[in-house]
Amino acid sequence: MLVAALPRDWFDSRQGRVLLENLTAYLFIFPAGAIIFIFGLFPVAFAFFVSLYRWRRFPDEYLGLENYYKALGNFGYILFFFTALAVLVYAAILFYQLVKRVRGGMWLYILPGIVNAAAAALFVDWFFKLLPYVLDVPRRMPRGQTRDRALFVDEFFNSFKFEGVPDAGYRLLFGLVAGVVLSLACLWLVRSRDRVEVLLRITVTVLLVIGGAWLMRLTLNEMDETIQLAEDAGESLPIWTQIIFIGLGAILLFVAYAVWTRAVRQDEDRRFVFWGLAALLLMAGGYLLIVYFPQSITAIDNDLEQGFWVTILYVIGTVPVQLGLGLGLAYLLFHTQRGKTMFRIIYFLPYITPFAATAVVFSTMFSNRNNSPANYMLKFFGIDSQKWLLEPTPVNELIFKRDLPQLLEGPGLALVVIMIWSIWTYIGYDTVIFMAGLGNIPPEYYEAARIDGASTWSLFRHITLPLLSPTTFFLSLIAIIGTFQAFTQMWIMRRPAAYDAVDTVGVYLFETVSTKAEYGYGSAMAFVLFATILMITFFQNRILSRRVFYG
Structure with a gap:
């Protein structure tokens, strides 16, 4: 509609046609970009904003990084320091690449890029200054009066009049106007075909510098305050x-x-x-x-530390097993001539069956009753009955009947039951995806290898595994992300006697928000979990993606 409303003679020239194509493309991707921003980027930014406050239903006192210090101790400051440093280094790398790419006229991009980035930063400043007042509208509405739509709308627009908000809005308006004017002037003066892309990259680079500098300043200020408080108390904080x-x-x-x-x-x-x-x-x-x-994590929240430990054990105990079994079943089923469709349905059923239904079945199978199926099987082999979901003791301590270091204890018996349930649930999904990957391998490779005398193991080792590496990489990536976010399985199967043995970070985070109503602290822990998953995904991409063979 917007493009159609413009005069057609604007787009008669070659540059006009290029502009028309770009506008049309951006209009097509705008809905997807809006969805990604609303449901992807904004929740992350809002969670970080909430984590900087004492928040119980409504925003309260500004705390800075205190929630992170409460959760991680000194390591919270260390984490933010290196994060800010990494952002600044990455911005420097981007700028160096741009300087090498743009041989001449780089100075024409600098000023518009700085102003555009400043306008984006001013928008963030205005938005998050306004947001607490908007969220506080229900509490500001007078009691004893009928709360109708008109009263809410009036109070909503009053949020724009609080101290600091109008000034931030005027600065934002000035920055937007200056950014648009300078950007149009830059695009008119520079005649290169990639001038829009270069200007956007300069803007993003400057925005990264602003964000990294702000985060570094916030971290250093918080560190100085914490160190000063420790010195006043006669303690050292190295x-x-x-x-x-x-x-x-x-x-x-x-x-x-x-x-x-x-x-x-x-x-x-x-x-x-x-x-x-x-x-x-x-x-x-x-x-x-x-x-x-x-020494930097001695003050970490014990419950959070235990939650991360349980999460790591859960990842190690489920991801390799379900991927290995899924690959084995897929390989056997792929070479089966009859009943492929039926077996695919059978393998996939656990994945589509509701968690609540399968949880009841597994809870019955692994009941602490002497005549439960699991205990009955143990008795058949002469082993004493176990409490299963009620047993928080690590399995290695149960086996060796002695205290062991934490690294050698292994998961609690209750967590092992949940691991078995999780493997049984997701193995069918992995099997079906692996079978799809096996179907994409050209049969000519196997025929040529058999002519050369290759054994079945050689075919699997040197043809199947390398050509299946993209599928394996994809499944391992989503499996690790999913297990770090594990919540439903734990919440359904957990029992009061074994809470500490099965409560992952997600469960502890949910209880902090729902039971204690500590939204700021819960958001800080959620951001820590998000950063952990992001770092693991980054290193997994950097290291494992190089070993992926796409044929």
Whole structure:
């Protein structure tokens, strides 16, 4: 509609036609972009905003990073320091790439990019200054009066008049006008075909610099206040020492990884041994420096720490098993001549069956009653009955009947039952996806290998696994993300006697928000979980995606 309303002679020239195509393309992708922003990006930004406040139904006192310090101790400051540093370094890399790409006229992009980024930052400033007053509308509405639509609308528009909001709005309006004028002038002066893309990249780069600088300033101010409070109380708080040691250790580990990748590319054994030993020495040095890390998390929330530990055990105990079994079943079923469709339906049924229904079945099977199916099977092998879902004791302690270090304890028996249930639920989904991947492998590869005398194992090892690596990468990625977000399985199967053994981060987060009504602290923990999943996904993409073979 907007494009059709413009005069047609605006688009008669070549540049006009290009502009018309760009406007049409942006209008087509606008709905998708709006959905991604509303349901993807905005909730993350809003959660971070809530985490900076004491929030119980309505925004209250501004706390800064206090909720993160409550959850992670000193490591919260360390995490934000390195995050801000990473954002600034990434912005510098983007700017360097742009300078190399744009040989001349770079200065024409700088000023519009700075103003556009400043306008975006001013919008964020105005929006989040206005937001607390808008959310506080129900509490500001006078009691004893009929709460109708007109009263709500009046109070809503009064939110725009509170202190600081009008001034922020005027600054935003000035920034938008200046950004539009300078951007149009830049696009008129520069005649390169990619000038719009370069201007957008400059804007994003400057916006990253603004965001990184703001986060660094916030972190340093919070650190100074915390250190000052500790000194006033006669205590020492070596945050900077921890940052230096952990930073140096991380750098050594990064260099060790780079050296190791060079070692595996060496053709001669002598060079491989040399570079391999160098990588091991660097890794050992990085580890010795990061050994200082545990001292920075001594003040971490014990419940949050236990939740992360349970989550990690759940990931390790479910993802490899369900992927391995799914691949094995898919391989066997793919080479079965009869009943493929029927077996696909049978394997997929657990995935589409409601969790509540299958939870009742598994709860009955693993009941603590002596005559439950699981205990009956144990008795058949001469093993004592177990409490299963009511047993928080780690399985290795039950087996060896002695106390073990935490790393050797393993998951609690109640968590093992939930792992079995989760594997049974998702193995069918993995099997069906693996079968689809097997169907995309050209049969000519197998025929040529058989002619050369390849065995069944050689076919599987050198043809099936490499060509199935994109499917394996996809399934492992979504499985790890899904298990870190695990909530439904735990919530349905958890029992009061074994809460600590099965409560993941998601469960603890939900209880903090729903039971204690600590929305700010809950949002801080949610943001920590989001950052953890994001980092794991990033490293998984960087490391495993290089080993994916797309044929």
